[in-house]
Amino acid sequence: MIMFNTLRTLILSCILSLTASFAFSQSNSKVVAKAGDGIYLLLRRHGLDPTQHLQAFMELNKKNIGQDNSLYAGRTYFLPSGSAGAAEKTTVKAATAPSVLEVPLFGEDYARVEILDRELQGAVYYLMAGHSGPDPGAVGKYGPYMLSEDEYAYDVTVRLARRLMEHGATVYMIIQDPDDGIRDENILKMDRDELSYSGKPIPYDHNKRLRQRVNEVNKLYLQHQNDYQRMLSVHVDSRSKSQNIDVFFYHHENSPSGQALAERIHEVFTNKYNRYQPNRDYYGSVSPRSSLYVVKYSNPPTVFVELGNIRNDKDQRRFVIPNNRQALANWICDGIMADYKASKEK
Incomplete structure (x- = not known):
């Protein structure tokens, strides 16, 4: 893989x-x-x-x-x-330089990755899209279509992986779909062919699924003990259809590093909403939730991200529109970069 x-x-x-x-x-x-x-x-x-x-x-x-x-x-x-x-x-010149990578996981249109700078050199990230395989996660209805959490969480996550790579980071996609890549359709087809980082099928049993992905993160963590390491788990929530929510973040109550990362990403979102939607308040929050399995048992400081309510019409536009999925990935990346920069200044 x-x-x-x-x-x-x-x-x-x-x-x-x-x-x-x-x-x-x-x-x-x-x-x-x-x-x-x-x-x-x-x-x-x-x-x-x-x-x-x-x-x-x-x-x-x-x-x-x-x-x-x-x-x-x-x-x-x-x-x-x-x-x-x-x-x-520019393309012709860059194609012969080591600043360009081919990453098939991103799909044909996005496999070519140009490295923009070294701002995240030395940082290691584990990106985990929620659910996947036999578990679609939360499901919502969008007109005549059904939307599944795992497909939209995965698309934002793989876009984020690409952005982090552009800044020189080491990135592990813990859940991988070998044939989806980054997709620009509004309606993402539901499938069950996602695999774990090691190439193993994702178990049907909920507890086994969580243990599998956390174990893979923790094994990789041991290989980078002297490096700056962080983990993000990306999800889409399910609430009452009438409830419009903003992007919010969880961390372990005893993880100052996880809290700092969550707060810096949250700060980016607050600033972006103030800039692009000045007529509305941003109600996204940062809070501890140590009972979440991936937050509790993952060795790297971890942030658990909820992108919105998959059943709410307004929230659906946040991730159904591909431009918005890219914006989510960009803004999360901005917060990650701010956190890494702050860590090096200590």
Whole structure:
């Protein structure tokens, strides 16, 4: 199975917001959206990786983006700098350098990973998508479709893995789906073919499932005893259909490191909501919950993340829309990076 090695080549820092002068630079190409275009499709058509250019595109075009980050057919949009021919030159140059990896687990469209910097060099992360295999987790209805927790938690988790790798981290995906990769569909097909990190089938028995994944984390933990190590377990909650909740975080009550990581990710979410949704309060929280098996028994400091209520219409848009799943991964990554930076300053 796939282990993501620490990466050592510094290229371009990831910019999540652009200055006003850059935003209106003459280097930004103009394109017209076609019927059926979403941001991902538009960026890919013009040679841009959506995971790198999504935030910049939204900043450039924030007055021209519809509900749920939709585009208007026939309208003109600015592309972030580095598009078209310039992007092709960068790709050719980078393809011969060790700053590019091919990671099949991410799927055909995302397997090529460019290393942006070394900000997470020396950090080891264990990422665990909730449930999986024979256990779909929470299930909600979205129009005529059924949504399962494990598919959406996995997609956010694998996107997060890719973002961490871009910053030089060592990443272990504890739950892996060999054929899904990162998916840009709204409705993610439910399946049961996920495997553990070691390639073993995921047990039917709930307790055995939890022991299997925690045991694999703890075995890997012993190999990195002198390194900075953290673990994140990603889930989607199920509550009353009428209950709209925000992303919230659990940690072990006796883990100051786990609490610090949770609080730094929470701080990022608070700031992002204040920026992008200034007319609403963010009610996400950080709290101890040591009774959770993966929080209680995993050796690395652990944060348990709940992305929303899979039965609530508003919460569903948070993870059904692929742009939003990427934003969740980006924001979690930002908090992780802030935590690692703080740990090195001690």
